[in-house]
Amino acid sequence: xxxxxxxxxxxxxxxxxxxxxxxxxxxxxxxxxxxxxxxxxxxxxxxxxxxxxxxxxxxxxxxxxxxxxxxxxxxxxxxxxxxxxxxxxxxxxxxxxxxxxxxxxxxxxxxxxxxxxxxxxxxxxxxxxxxxxxxxxxxxxxxxxxxxxxxxxxxxxxxxxxxxxxx
Amino acid sequence: xxxxxxxxxxxxxxxxxxxxxxxxxxxxxxxxxxxxxxxxxxxxxxxxxxxxxxxxxxxxxxxxxxxxxxxxxxxxxxxxxxxxxxxxxxxxxxxxxxxxxxxxxxxxxxxxxxxxxxxxxxxxxxxxxxxxxxxxxxxxxxxxxxxxxxxxxxxxxxxxxxxxxxxxxxxxxxxxxxxxxxxxxxxxxxxxxxxxxxxxxxxxxxxxxxxxxxxxxxxxxxxxxxxxxxxxxxxxxxxxxxxxxxxxxxxxxxxxxxxxxxxxxxxxxxxxxxxxxxxxxxxxxxxxxxxxxxxxxxxxxxxxxxxxxxxxxxxxxxxxxxxxxxxxxxxxxxxxxxxxxxxxxxxxxxxxxxxxxx
Numbered sequence: 001x002x003x004x005x006x007x008x009x010x011x012x013x014x015x016x017x018x019x020x021x022x023x024x025x026x027x028x029x030x031x032x033x034x035x036x037x038x039x040x041x042x043x044x045x046x047x048x049x050x051x052x053x054x055x056x057x058x059x060x061x062x063x064x065x066x067x068x069x070x071x072x073x074x075x076x077x078x079x080x081x082x083x084x085x086x087x088x089x090x091x092x093x094x095x096x097x098x099x100x101x102x103x104x105x106x107x108x109x110x111x112x113x114x115x116x117x118x119x120x121x122x123x124x125x126x127x128x129x130x131x132x133x134x135x136x137x138x139x140x141x142x143x144x145x146x147x148x149x150x151x152x153x154x155x156x157x158x159x160x161x162x163x164x165x166x167x
Numbered sequence: 168x169x170x171x172x173x174x175x176x177x178x179x180x181x182x183x184x185x186x187x188x189x190x191x192x193x194x195x196x197x198x199x200x201x202x203x204x205x206x207x208x209x210x211x212x213x214x215x216x217x218x219x220x221x222x223x224x225x226x227x228x229x230x231x232x233x234x235x236x237x238x239x240x241x242x243x244x245x246x247x248x249x250x251x252x253x254x255x256x257x258x259x260x261x262x263x264x265x266x267x268x269x270x271x272x273x274x275x276x277x278x279x280x281x282x283x284x285x286x287x288x289x290x291x292x293x294x295x296x297x298x299x300x301x302x303x304x305x306x307x308x309x310x311x312x313x314x315x316x317x318x319x320x321x322x323x324x325x326x327x328x329x330x331x332x333x334x335x336x337x338x339x340x341x342x343x344x345x346x347x348x349x350x351x352x353x354x355x356x357x358x359x360x361x362x363x364x365x366x367x368x369x370x371x372x373x374x375x376x377x378x379x380x381x382x383x384x385x386x387x388x389x390x391x392x393x394x395x396x397x398x399x400x401x402x403x404x405x406x407x408x409x410x411x412x413x414x415x416x417x418x419x420x421x422x423x424x425x426x427x428x429x430x431x432x433x434x435x436x437x438x439x440x441x442x443x444x445x446x447x448x449x450x451x452x453x454x455x456x457x458x459x460x461x462x463x464x465x466x467x468x469x470x471x472x473x474x475x476x477x478x479x480x481x482x483x484x485x486x487x488x489x490x491x492x493x494x495x496x497x498x499x500x501x502x503x504x505x506x507x508x509x510x511x512x513x514x515x516x517x518x519x520x521x522x523x524x525x
Binding site: 047069070071072073088091092093095096097098100102103107108109110111112114122123124125127128154155 | 317318319320321322323324325335338339340341342343347407408409410420421423425426427428513514517519520522524
């Protein structure tokens with residue numbers, strides 16, 4: 001073995017250097033990318049909680065109540081002894097409909113979908129009724145609206161006992 | 168009185184039909200529409216009528232919104248280029264028919280110049296002029312800033328940027344998947360495919376209409392009627408709750424328009440057979456599925472037999488069927504609009520269970 005060969009790399013050494021180099025490079029890049037990924041998520045999220053306590057059911061008048069619409073995106077609808085929580089997201093393209101008390105309907109400002117007070121779609125392009133959220137009573141007798149569970153009319157879920165409260 | 172009549176005429180059914188009729192007249196008689204006399208008369212009458220309409224406070228308040236000014240510029244540019252192209256095309260068609268060849272092909276028009284400086288200088292000055300124009304515009308018309316976004320509240324009406332208002336108007340008649348994803352996708356893919364489908368070298372470098380009648384009218388129908396005109400409707404004629412308002416009609420958020428829309432399945436099973444909707448989804452929507460299948464597949468041999476066999480021979484199988492598919496997709500929009508206006512049809516196939524509606 002001559003001195004000359006010692007200074008250069010043999011085949012095995014070359015590949016191990018290559019592997020170490022690539023692994024280091026890959027780790028550095030993925031570390032940097034993980035920072036970028038983390039940056040994409042906000043530090044503080046000002047989102048309303050997914051469930052909230054909505055008070056006693058007898059505090060609500062008959063018909064549509066808008067008091068939780070701006071904070072939580074929920075309409076309370078009470079009619080014929082049934083208490084339900086309607087989602088305020090249009091089933092057509094996700095706009096926020098407006099409640100028109102004079103016409104007794106919800107009307108979407110984006111493409112003109114219309115819903116009756118109970119959430120059933122009847123005009124415009126909306127393909128299905130508004131979704132309903134899970135409502136239940138806590139031990140005090142107050143209503144808890146849970147937006148993580150939705151009930152869809154076209155799937156026959158509105159008859160589910162969790163989708164309404166008898167009052 | 169006359170304003171009420173204009174309001175009445177601009178309802179979607181009449182105005183869309185009118186624009187289509189005028190478009191087909193243009194295509195049928197380009198020699199009339201492309202004449203200088205017609206151009207001058209329509210320019211003067213448009214200016215006079217527009218000036219008269221501006222005196223109406225309601226119309227003025229809609230037209231002078233900062234958002235809507237690009238559309239007025241767009242209208243002027245589109246109408247002018249469309250008329251100018253027809254005018255030049257008709258002129259050349261006469262020359263070609265007389266055996267003289269197009270105007271652009273005459274020896275004095277074939278003289279060549281250098282890109283530098285002739286083209287580059289022109290582009291430089293055009294760029295400077297555009298910048299000056301945009302700066303002046305930005306100074307005079309402030310950006311319409313609103314309050315911070317709120318996920319539980321939407322402005323009424325909620326309008327897309329002006330160049331998307333045609334798309335938003337399309338969404339009134341379709342499911343979001345169709346009008347928001349599938350049809351725009353077909354438009355994009357169709358535009359990309361154009362050079363592949365249309366390999367006709369005629370009209371290359373010179374204006375003509377008669378030599379490219381089908382290609383020009385087909386493309387311009389999609390552009391003028393289905394895109395530009397729908398932008399007009401979405402901008403000027405849609406007010407609160409996306410309800411239709413005539414140009415002189417006050418945007419009253421409580422205007423009541425009865426538009427109970429029903430699906431084809433409900434028309435067939437409930438109104439026609441009086442049986443109620445079947446439980447099985449496929450059975451419930453069978454008429455819509457059959458109709459859609461017929462429209463996309465069954466109708467193709469009929470078209471081919473009646474009009475298409477010459478195209479099929481000239482273009483080859485792949486090009487021809489791509490063209491037919493694009494035409495059928497484009498035609499589905501006016502068809503769906505008329506169905507909505509005449510029989511209040513919501514969806515031909517309605518499967519909200521699978522988020523699938525046609």
